Amino acid sequence: MLYFSYNPSHSSFFIPCPLHYISGFYCPGCGSQRAIHLLLHGDFIGAFRFNPLMVLTLPILIYGLGITISNWIFGTKYRFMLFYSNLFIFGYFGLAIIYWVLRNLPYYPFNLLAPTG
Template identity: 80%
Template sequence: MYYFTGFYCPGCGSQRAIHLLLHGDIIGAFRFNPLMVLTIPIMVYGVGITAANWIFGTSYRLLLFYSKVFIFGYFGLAILYWILRNLPFYPFNLLAPTG
């Protein structure tokens, strides 16, 4: 998206951040996309519950994923993050992906 518009999307830098996480560089990954890095534990927990349900035949649910407050709140956070990371002044310019 940056190539066409000059603006960073909420996912810009995610691929490089995942690469750095797989190499153990949490701080480097955080510099590329802090929202994605902070979201990974929630996603891993959700996938873990789903896998455990499949393996053990249970039906536990992560109620957080069924909460309208969480879903709309996270969507609002992503929109706010998208706006703030494109502001050209400190401290918001720290949210832009940097190498």
């Protein structure tokens, strides 16, 4: 796997965040590539420092993907009902917007949300 073998912090062929490149602001996804690399190497704390929202969201996404793959293999039609809840969808995107704003504030403790390495 590419993210296991190569560290995005040290490899030039990974695409940088266009928003951060142009504006200097961190988007909600900034640090995700480096966080995935660290997760694949078992460094959960380091991954959390790069992008806590992604690290906390990953188990939900993996569970949903597991249900989808299970449905495909066994021909079932189970659904992860959380993905069909308007409250969850709007709440999650609202949380992502709040996270986006807070991680760009230069004040403690909000500056801890910025990807650090």
